[in-house]
Structures are given as structure tokens and as C-alpha cells.
Amino acid sequence: MSEIYPPFEPPRRILMGPGPSNVSSRVYRALARPTIGHLDPAFLEMMNQVSDQLRLLFGTANRLTFAVSGTGSAGMETAFVNALEAGDTAIVGVNGVFGQRMCSVAERCGARVVTVEAPWGEPLDVGELIDTWRAHEDARLLAVVHAETSTGVRQPLEELGAALRESETLFVVDAVTSLGGIPVRVDDWGIDICYSGTQKCLSVPPGLAPITFSERALERSRSRGGSVQSWYLDVGMIASYWGAERSYHHTAPINMLYALHEGLRIVLEEGLETRHERHRSLGERLQSGLTERGLELLVAEPYRLPQLTSVRLPDGVDEGAMRRELLDRYGIEVGGGLGPLAGEIWRVGLMGETCRWENVLSFHAALDELLEDNGT
Amino acid sequence: MSEIYPPFEPPRRILMGPGPSNVSSRVYRALARPTIGHLDPAFLEMMNQVSDQLRLLFGTANRLTFAVSGTGSAGMETAFVNALEAGDTAIVGVNGVFGQRMCSVAERCGARVVTVEAPWGEPLDVGELIDTWRAHEDARLLAVVHAETSTGVRQPLEELGAALRESETLFVVDAVTSLGGIPVRVDDWGIDICYSGTQKCLSVPPGLAPITFSERALERSRSRGGSVQSWYLDVGMIASYWGAERSYHHTAPINMLYALHEGLRIVLEEGLETRHERHRSLGERLQSGLTERGLELLVAEPYRLPQLTSVRLPDGVDEGAMRRELLDRYGIEVGGGLGPLAGEIWRVGLMGETCRWENVLSFHAALDELLEDNGT
Numbered sequence: 001m002s003e004i005y006p007p008f009e010p011p012r013r014i015l016m017g018p019g020p021s022n023v024s025s026r027v028y029r030a031l032a033r034p035t036i037g038h039l040d041p042a043f044l045e046m047m048n049q050v051s052d053q054l055r056l057l058f059g060t061a062n063r064l065t066f067a068v069s070g071t072g073s074a075g076m077e078t079a080f081v082n083a084l085e086a087g088d089t090a091i092v093g094v095n096g097v098f099g100q101r102m103c104s105v106a107e108r109c110g111a112r113v114v115t116v117e118a119p120w121g122e123p124l125d126v127g128e129l130i131d132t133w134r135a136h137e138d139a140r141l142l143a144v145v146h147a148e149t150s151t152g153v154r155q156p157l158e159e160l161g162a163a164l165r166e167s168e169t170l171f172v173v174d175a176v177t178s179l180g181g182i183p184v185r186v187d188d189w190g191i192d193i194c195y196s197g198t199q200k201c202l203s204v205p206p207g208l209a210p211i212t213f214s215e216r217a218l219e220r221s222r223s224r225g226g227s228v229q230s231w232y233l234d235v236g237m238i239a240s241y242w243g244a245e246r247s248y249h250h251t252a253p254i255n256m257l258y259a260l261h262e263g264l265r266i267v268l269e270e271g272l273e274t275r276h277e278r279h280r281s282l283g284e285r286l287q288s289g290l291t292e293r294g295l296e297l298l299v300a301e302p303y304r305l306p307q308l309t310s311v312r313l314p315d316g317v318d319e320g321a322m323r324r325e326l327l328d329r330y331g332i333e334v335g336g337g338l339g340p341l342a343g344e345i346w347r348v349g350l351m352g353e354t355c356r357w358e359n360v361l362s363f364h365a366a367l368d369e370l371l372e373d374n375g376t
Numbered sequence: 377m378s379e380i381y382p383p384f385e386p387p388r389r390i391l392m393g394p395g396p397s398n399v400s401s402r403v404y405r406a407l408a409r410p411t412i413g414h415l416d417p418a419f420l421e422m423m424n425q426v427s428d429q430l431r432l433l434f435g436t437a438n439r440l441t442f443a444v445s446g447t448g449s450a451g452m453e454t455a456f457v458n459a460l461e462a463g464d465t466a467i468v469g470v471n472g473v474f475g476q477r478m479c480s481v482a483e484r485c486g487a488r489v490v491t492v493e494a495p496w497g498e499p500l501d502v503g504e505l506i507d508t509w510r511a512h513e514d515a516r517l518l519a520v521v522h523a524e525t526s527t528g529v530r531q532p533l534e535e536l537g538a539a540l541r542e543s544e545t546l547f548v549v550d551a552v553t554s555l556g557g558i559p560v561r562v563d564d565w566g567i568d569i570c571y572s573g574t575q576k577c578l579s580v581p582p583g584l585a586p587i588t589f590s591e592r593a594l595e596r597s598r599s600r601g602g603s604v605q606s607w608y609l610d611v612g613m614i615a616s617y618w619g620a621e622r623s624y625h626h627t628a629p630i631n632m633l634y635a636l637h638e639g640l641r642i643v644l645e646e647g648l649e650t651r652h653e654r655h656r657s658l659g660e661r662l663q664s665g666l667t668e669r670g671l672e673l674l675v676a677e678p679y680r681l682p683q684l685t686s687v688r689l690p691d692g693v694d695e696g697a698m699r700r701e702l703l704d705r706y707g708i709e710v711g712g713g714l715g716p717l718a719g720e721i722w723r724v725g726l727m728g729e730t731c732r733w734e735n736v737l738s739f740h741a742a743l744d745e746l747l748e749d750n751g752t
Contacts, residue, residue, distance in 0.1 A: 004644045005425045008637050010412045020630060023411045031631060032408035035399045035581045036386045037709045049381045069583070070446045070608060073626040077608045105607045199627060205411045207445070207583055207629035229605050231481045232446060232453045248714075250449040251575060253583035254396060255407060256632065261384050268380045333413045338624075 013327075014359055017335040018149045018308055019177065020199035020206055021351035027204055030262035031255050038252045046261055047242060047252070053264035057179060057272070058194055058212045060186035064235065066242040067260055068209040069253050072176040072197030075209025077105055078233040079143070079172050079193040082213075082221035086110025088140035091132055091169075093117075093124040097150035097338050098174055102143050109229065114139070120340055121151050121298040121310065130163045140220075141170040141192075147178035149200075150338045152310040152347060154182065154303050161190035170217050176200060179210065180267055181279045181307035181351055192217040198256075201279070201307055203352030204263035207256040279306045282355050286348065289364045293371075298345055307355065309348045310341070314371070319343050322370055330366040389703075390735055393711040394525045394684055395553065396575035396582055397727035403580055406638035407631050414628045422637055423618060423628070429640035433555060433648070434570055434588045436562035440611065442618040443636055444585035445629050448552040448573030451585025453481055454609040455519075455548050455569040458589075458597035462486030464516035467508055467545075469493075469500040473526035473714050474550055478519050485605065490515070496716055497527050497674040497686065506539045516596075517546040517568075523554035525576075526714045528686040528723060530558065530679050537566035546593050552576060555586065556643055557655045557683035557727055568593040574632075577655070577683055579728030580639035583632040655682045658731050662724065665740045669747075674721055683731065685724045686717070690747070695719050698746055706742040 015022045036043050047066075054065045068075045080102070084090060090106040093099055095118040103113050116132050118124045124144060133142055142164060144155050157173060164171045170192040175184045181201030186194050192214040199206035213221075213235060221228060221235050228234040232250065240247040267275060283306025287297060290311050298310035313319050319336060323346065326332050335347035348363065391398050412419050423442075430441045444451045456478070460466060466482040469475055471494040479489045492508050494500045500520060509518055518540060520531050533549060540547045546568040551560045557577030562570050568590040575582035589597075589611060597604060597611050604610040608626060616623040643651060659682025663673060666687050674686035689695050695712060699722065702708050711723035724739065 004641055005429065005637075007641065008406065008409070008422045008425070008634055010410050010634070011416075011418050013410070013412045013416065015411065015413060017413055019627065020411050020413060028408040028410075030384065032404040033384070034386050034389070034404075035391065035396050035575075036389045037391060037393055037396060038582070040387075040389065040703070040709065042387050046384045049384070053381065070450065071627045071629060074446065074608050077606065101607070104603075108603050108605050108607055197627070199411075199630075205629070205631040206414070206627040207632055227480075227484050229484050230453065231477070231484055232450050251395065251447045251573070251582040253447060253581070253629075253632070254575075255581040255635075256583055256629070258384055258386070259631075261381075265380055265383065327416070333416065 012331050014332045014362065015354055016349050016359060016363060017333045018347045018349050019197065019351065021203050021349060022353040023203055023205055024266055024353050026266060027259050027262050031205065031259040033258050035254050038254055039246065039248060043254065044246055047257065050257060050261050050264065051242065053268060054210050054212065056268060057264065058184060058186045059188060060212050062186065062212045062214055064218050064239050065212040066238065067257065068211050068233065069250065070209055071206050072195070072209050073101065074233065075195030075197065075211050076102060076174060077230065078209070078211055078235065079195055080105045080109055081228050081230045081233055082235045083141050083170050083172065083193060083217060084109040084111045085224050085226065087112070089114060089136050089138060091116065091136060091139045091142040093129060093144040093155070095122060095124055095151065095153060096120050096145065096148035098145045098148055102174065121153060123153050123155050123303045126156060126159050129160055133164065133169060137167065137169070139169045141172050143172035145174040146184065147175070147182065147305050147308065149177045149308065151341070152299050152305045152308040154305050157189050165190040170220065177308055180275065182276055182305065186212055198260055198263065201351045202263050202267065204259050207253055208260055279350065279355050282357060282360055283307060283309065283350055285357070286350055286360045286363070289360065307349060307351045310345045311348060312345055317374055319346070322374060325370060326366060332363060332366055388707050390708045390738065391730055392725050392735060392739060393709045394723045394725050395573065395727060397579050397725060398729040399579055399581055400642055400729050402642060403635050403638050407581065407635040409634050411630050414630055415622065415624060419630065420622060423633065426633060426637050426640065427618065429644060430586050430588065432644060433640065434560060434562045435564060436588050438562070438588045438590055440594050440615050441588040442614065443633065444587050444609065445626065446585055447582050448585050449477065450609065451552070451571030451573065451587050452478060452550060453606065454585070454587055454611065455571055456481045456485055457604050457606045457609055458611045459517050459546050459548065459569060459593060460485040460487045461600050461602065464488070465490060465512050465514060467492065467512060467515045467518040469505060469520040469531070471498060471500055471527065471529060472496050472521065472524035474521045474524055478550065497529060499529050499531050499679045502532060502535050505536055509540065509545060513543065513545070515545045517548050519548035521550040522560065523551070523558065523681050523684065525553045525684065527717070528675050528681045528684040530681050533565050541566040546596065553684055556651065558652055558681065562588055574636055574639065577727045578639050578643065580635050583629055584636055655726065655731050658733060658736055659683060659685065659726055661733070662726055662736045662739070665736065683725060683727045686721045687724060688721055693750055695722070698750060701746055702742060708739060708742055
């Protein structure tokens with residue numbers, strides 16, 4: 001490069017992909033408030049408020065409830081590196097990319113991974129998960145994805161949590177795409193470690209991973225034989241910064257935490273029930289519009305997420321080209337398929353701020369034009 | 377909690393601690409620009425520009441030059457987890473908190489750590505480092521901190537880099553507090569992995585860790601026996617997202633990257649030499665003002681960082697109380713001492729946007745009043 005680049009001006013987009021979602025102007029304003037120190041008394045008080053507000057969203061009384069200084073995958077890694085030691089058994093449900101990713105993360109912790117699989121687009125069989133656990137009752141954890149971002153499947157959790165509740169096996173749940181869009185009840189469902197991301201149904205830019213640890217999950221991390229393999233994600237030390245001791249660990253992403261604080265206020269102002277109902281009703285409207293157009297949805301009704309819809313494209317459509325056209329002509333971003341679904345589906349998000357009726361209408365209208373232009 | 381918290385309004389602060397530093401209004405504006413997708417063609421082009429601009433700052437032609445999606449300590453962890461495998465030897469220089477942290481991170485990689493130590497406030501002896509390396513020529517890496525944030529010591533690097541250049545040992549440098557404040561010349565000095573943070577001399581809020589890997593360092597990570605123990609920080613996979621393949625790995629912290637892009641533009645507009653000279657001359661002005669007041673500086677002149685000054689407090693002063701008074705009455709944040717220096721010193725930063733003559737004058741004036749009120 002020979003000269004300085006011009007300022008970056010992002011193009012106008014409606015973010016209807018699998019995340020990030022659109023962000024409220026209130027959150028942008030919070031993000032741009034003046035940076036203060038990570039040990040400033042005013043900042044520490046704000047961190048307490050973030051924890052309190054996250055507890056309401058997660059439905060938990062867990063003391064250790066905070067935001068990991070990284071994106072959703074850092075939340076996943078935080079769950080596994082703290083819960084697992086080399087040689088442990090981890091049972092992981094796999095019906096999409098994020099279940100696969102959990103296996104990879106668990107293997108890198110030196111765990112023996114036992115998988116329970118289902119076809120992409122279907123939920124895991126809860127009975128099979130429980131049977132697998134009974135065959136491996138010494139498993140250190142059992143992990144599933146609540147809302148599989150690669151397919152749009154909702155995984156039922158209640159029965160699984162009830163089965164594991166009195167056991168030695170920690171129940172780990174990926175709520176990256178569910179928190180703030182559909183109910184997540186950590187304490188009621190007996191979840192030990194639950195993590196999310198900011199850029200999905202919370203409508204805060206990516207960069208933080210809200211997470212909560214039950215007392216026994218925290219104790220598991222603290223009482224382990226060796227050190228947690230990640231210094232950055234070691235919750236024993238992080239708990240001393242987010243907790244009353246306020247020991248410096250690493251510099252928190254200060255402005256991102258301002259944004260999360262404001263994003264959580266917006267969620268609580270709307271109310272969780274109202275917010276879930278908004279996602280439910282507009283998701284249904286999006287989906288019925290697609291089936292009315294003769295398009296097939298990947299996921300069967302009872303397991304279909306309202307906030308993320310996988311739709312099969314008609315035969316003969318060049319998925320990538322049409323997705324690019326949707327972006328260039330209409331400014332609408334949707335996601336393509338991953339893995340075995342690449343080229344087959346679109347993933348259409350209606351998360352948080354994006355979940356508005358005008359976006360549903362715009363998407364349907366743009367799709368009609370594109371399908372007509374493509375001769376289908 | 378029974379009601380929703382009010383919006384968070386940060387108090388007015390002059391950030392003269394060891395980081396974060398003050399942030400330009402241009403960077404705040406960039407931070408608050410509308411979020412777009414992490415696979416949006418416009419965003420990918422901006423990532424290329426961030427890499428290009430970082431190469432200029434690091435003084436490198438390294439292809440793999442990017443920003444880790446975490447704070448400075450995540451940069452440190454990225455360096456070590458990719459370079460080290462269990463059983464490797466790592467030589468680490470320790471003369472402060474961040475050298476100690478490197479040991480902890482290396483141990484968690486299963487490495488055998490050989491330390492070379494110096495008293496806090498003094499640089500490491502380069503001859504001793506080289507001798508130690510000769511005694512362990514099979515060492516996988518030798519790591520030192522360029523600007524030790526816990527003491528304000530500058531570590532000379534050139535001779536060390538020259539000694540290691542033709543060897544099998546990777547030269548790893550922590551430039552968290554140096555990049556953008558004093559010269560960092562990755563290629564000239566033969567550094568293989570160099571990482572920094574955004575919230576120091578780059579004056580961007582915390583949340584990203586700029587990093588660069590030489591080809592041989594990247595090759596080392598790719599050709600290792602087992603997987604990198606961190607999925608999130610595995611540069612083999614991250615390189616496929618930042619590189620031409622653009623394979624999705626994890627969702628990048630989009631708005632933080634907007635901010636870094638703008639922060640780097642500001643650095644390049646000022647010019648690196650001018651910027652280094654500004655830090656040099658104002659650091660000297662701050663420091664001479666302190667010695668004129670009869671205060672003792674921790675670090676001897678040739679190794680004293682201009683951007684971070686450790687000053688001993690007069691006997692009988694309650695350091696914590698006076699630091700709190702400086703914050704409450706004057707809105708000036710400075711850092712206290714860490715480890716053996718707790719209660720003994722203040723760490724006064726003049727980094728990036730904070731490095732202005734009016735801040736030097738304000739700090740001197742506030743200090744005069746506080747010392748008078750404390751009867752010294």
C-alpha cells in the first residue's frame with residue numbers, strides 16, 4: 001500500500017442472516033461512550049449490573065454470570081476448557097456445525113468424545129442421549145446446542161436436564177442463537193454451563209459471549225488436578241475479577257460491555273415474554289409466507305426456530321448468485337447453507353432488532369422479484 | 377434486582393494509567409457505524425485494509441498479520457498455543473507481571489519453561505538470554521516483553537533477534553504497550569511472532585490484539601503433531617478466514633474492527649516517526665517534572681519507556697487513597713503498582729491520544745496539590 005485508506009463507510013444492510021442482527025441506535029450510542037478504566041469504580045458497578053441483567057435473561061441465580069471477552073465460540077471454549085480435563089469423557093450431541101465444533105473443542109481438551117448424532121435439520125433424540133449417558137455415567141459433561149445456527153433446529157432441553165440433575169455429569173448448553181429469542185431457563189432446566197453470543201437475538205455487535213456457571217460447575221473447574229489449559233478463559237481467575245475481589249485478570253472490552261449493558265436494558269424493557277412472542281409470531285409469518293410460495297422448510301414444525309429459518313431453494317437456482325443479488329440489489333443479507341446443506345438452503349434470521357414485520361414483508365417481496373427474474 | 381438499571385453514563389476521565397488510553401472522537405464514530413455481516417464483501421475488504429495497515433505499524437511483510445478477537449492477553453495466548461506443543465522448551469524473560477504471565481501461559485501448553493530473570497524495574501540481560509538459549513538450542517521459542525507494563529521498562533531486542541535469526545528457536549515479542557509509542561520493527565529485528573493490544577498506544581478501546589506471524593512461525597503451527605489446544609485461537613484456521621479463502625471460522629468483532637481501522641488511519645496520518653517523537657518528548661517532559669519535584673523514577677534512563685512512567689511515591693503517602701483522590705477530584709486515572717511494587721509506585725501512562733502536553737501539565741498540577749494536602 002502506498003497511501004492511507006479512506007475511512008470505512010459500511011453499506012446499508014438489513015441483517016437477516018444467522019447473525020449478526022441489526023443493532024439499535026441506542027446500543028450504538030452506548031458503544032461510543034467514552035472509554036474509562038477497567039478498574040474504575042464506575043465501570044465495576046456497571047459490570048455488576050451486566051451480571052444482574054444477564055441472570056434475568058438466563059433465568060438463573062448463578063453467582064458466576066458474566067460476559068467472556070470474545071465472541072460466541074470463545075464462550076463455547078470457556079465452557080469446555082473449564083469443565084474438562086484430559087481423559088474425561090464428554091457426550092456431545094451433533095446435528096449441525098456447532099455440535100461438530102463442540103466435539104473439536106472437547107477433543108482439544110484431551111477428552112474422549114462420545115457423540116449422539118441426528119440428521120442435519122432434525123433434533124437429537126432425547127431418549128438416545130439419556131441412554132448414551134446411562135452407558136457413560138462417569139461422563140464429565142453432556143453438551144447440546146439449544147438453537148443450531150447451521151440448521152434452525154430447536155433442541156428440547158427440559159427432559160434431558162431433569163435426567164442429569166442429580167448426576168455427576170455437567171449439563172452444558174449452547175444458547176448462542178436462542179438467548180433473547182426463545183425461552184432459556186438455566187435453573188429450571190438444570191443447566192450447569194450455558195453460553196450465548198451478543199450478535200444474535202440480543203442485537204448487540206459481536207465481541208462478547210454471555211455465560212453462566214452453576215456453583216458445582218465452578219467448583220469442578222477450581223478443584224481440578226491441573227491448570228485450566230487456557231489462561232485467558234480460566235473462570236477461576238475471571239471470577240476473581242467479576243466477583244467481589246476485583247483482582248485484575250485481563251483488560252475487559254470496555255465499550256463492548258457498555259453496548260451489552262444497553263442491549264440488555266432494551267430486552268428487559270420489552271420484557272422477555274413479549275420479546276419471545278414477537279419472535280414467535282413474526283417467525284411464523286415469515287415461514288408461512290415461504291410455504292405459501294411453494295418453498296420447503298428444512299425443519300419440521302415443532303422443532304423449527306422462529307428466529308432462524310432454513311428454507312430449501314427451488315431446483316435450478318444458483319443459490320450463491322441469487323444471495324449475492326439479494327445483497328447487492330436489496331441490501332438484505334441472508335446466510336447460505338453450511339456443510340452438507342451448502343448450495344441447498346438459505347438461513348433467514350429474524351433476530352432481535354431485525355425481527356420486525358417490515359423486514360418480513362421486504363424479504364418476501366425481494367424474494368418474489370428474484371425468483372421471477374431467475375425464471376422459477 | 378427489581379427494576380431496570382438506568383443507562384450507563386461513564387464519568388469524565390483523563391486516562392493516564394497503563395491502559396486503556398483516551399480515544400479519539402473519530403474512533404468512537406467508527407465504532408458506532410452500522411454493523412454489517414462478517415462475510416459481507418465490504419467487510420472483507422476492510423479486513424484486508426486492517427492487515428495492510430498493521431503490517432506498516434509492525435514493520436513487516438508477514439502475510440499473516442491480523443487482529444485476534446480478544447484483548448492483549450488473548451494475543452499472548454495465540455502466540456504460545458500455536459508455537460508450543462507439550463514437551464517443548466520455552467525460554468521466557470521475566471522482569472514483571474507480563475513475563476510471569478507468559479510463563480503461566482507456556483506451562484498450560486505443557487511446555488518446560490526456562491526463565492531468565494531480572495529485578496522488576498530493570499531490563500533483562502541480553503547476554504544472559506543468549507547464553508541461556510545456547511544452553512537450550514532446541515528451545516521452541518524465546519519470549520520477552522518489549523515494554524513491560526507493570527514496570528515501564530523497555531527491553532532491547534535487536535541483538536537478541538540477530539542471535540536467534542538463523543536458529544530453530546522462534547523469537548516471540550510482547551509489544552502490547554510498545555506498538556505505536558516506540559519503534560517496533562518485526563522484520564528488521566527478526567521477530568517471529570509479535571502481538572499487541574488496541575487500548576495502549578493505538579488509542580482504540582480494548583477488545584482486539586493485533587498480531588503477526590512469520591511464515592516459519594505459521595508453518596510451525598501447521599506442521600505440529602497434534603491440534604492447537606485452543607480452537608478459538610488456532611491460527612491455521614484463522615488464517616483461512618483472514619486470507620484469500622475467507623472460510624468462516626468465528627464471527628469477528630465487527631465494530632471493534634471498524635474502530636481499529638480508524639485508529640490505524642490516525643496513526644499513519646500522523647506518521648510513525650512523528651508519533652514516536654511525540655511520545656519521546658512528552659514522556660521526557662512528564663519525567664523531568666517528576667524528578668524536579670524530588671520524586672524518584674523506578675527505571676534508569678536508557679531503559680525508561682516514554683509512554684509509561686513508574687514513579688516512587690514519597691514515604692508516608694497512602695498510595696491507594698491518593699490515587700482515589702486523583703480520580704475523584706481531578707478525573708485523572710493512573711495505575712498502582714503490581715506484585716512487589718504494590719503500594720510503592722504509580723504507573724503513569726502517556727499513550728496515544730493521552731500523550732498531550734495539557735495532560736502532562738494537568739497531572740503535574742494535580743500532583744502538587746495532592747502532595748501538599750498530604751503534607752509532603
